Amino acid sequence: MHWRKLLKVLHRDIGYLAVGLTVIYAISGIAVNHISDWNPNYSIKKSTLILDSIPSNSSKDAMVTYVLNAIGETGKLKNSFRPSPTELEIFVEGNTILVNYETKEVTQEKFNSRFLIKETNDLHLNKIKGAWTYIADLFAVALFFLAISGLFLIKGKNGITGRGTWLTLIGFAIPIVYLIVYYLINS
């Protein structure tokens, strides 16, 4: 088989294999790129309400039961903690409740995983570690192959010896010029 034909076959089939992960990494890439503007993994909703009354001198467990009933929280209770003499923190599945005995203020912080986006982030940022590390390495090698093989798929004026040269150089120049300007400004 001619080398260019073999390259096309490999580029095509490895390209098919890489589509799934490329889409996942692209979605996650945008999501985590804006981490200073939003939480890419969780949607967090905070709310505050004031209770009419809070029983005095009750035990921590009794207080937990009272507060959960008062706010209508039915999620699975995980634990509780007193961060200060006047506060109680209650941990429920998907909700953290902070009670202030003095102000009778109850602050809830409900969180949910962002469906599919969190999963793409876990894969992209390799939070799950283990064997995924090696799958991600294979994907990186596949992307490298696709990038290089892609340069030589077409011959002629639209290939790497013609139009391809300039577009490839522009592709390299964008990050290099950006970095030079960045370092000059911040040095």
Add this chain to the structure above:
Amino acid sequence: MKKIIILLFIFSAISSGLIAQNGKKYGNKLTLKEKTSIAAIQENPEKYVGKTVLVEGLIVDVCEARGCWIDIASDKEFGKMRFKVDDGVIVFPMDEKGKMVVAEGVFEKITQTKEQLIEYGIHYAKEHGTTFDPASITKGKTTYRLKGTGAVVK
């Protein structure tokens, strides 16, 4: 082609199974057997600076943005200790809040200037959707934390 697809699925299934078994372990394997009480460390912090310790307690807070730290409740009422890990090396999900953890790390002393505290206060307020008044910081301070290497959440 069918055989390749079947092999890929089997590989993924085995891989994810291995991950599930280790799902509650974070970072390096714990090396110490003997636990040190957080209260004991906080009562005499200078004694522990630079030492590797193993602590146990309730996770009372988790870094919402990156999962790069947890706060562990002390065995003494109202107390807690920050367990900081390198970004991306260990990532604690928010769901771990309210669970017990056994955590190992090097106890360290952090001295922050007034400017650093203001910067952190602004970052924390933005992350938690709260307010922060830079004028409330008048001087630097020294804090202590565990630089985490590994943890097991029960």
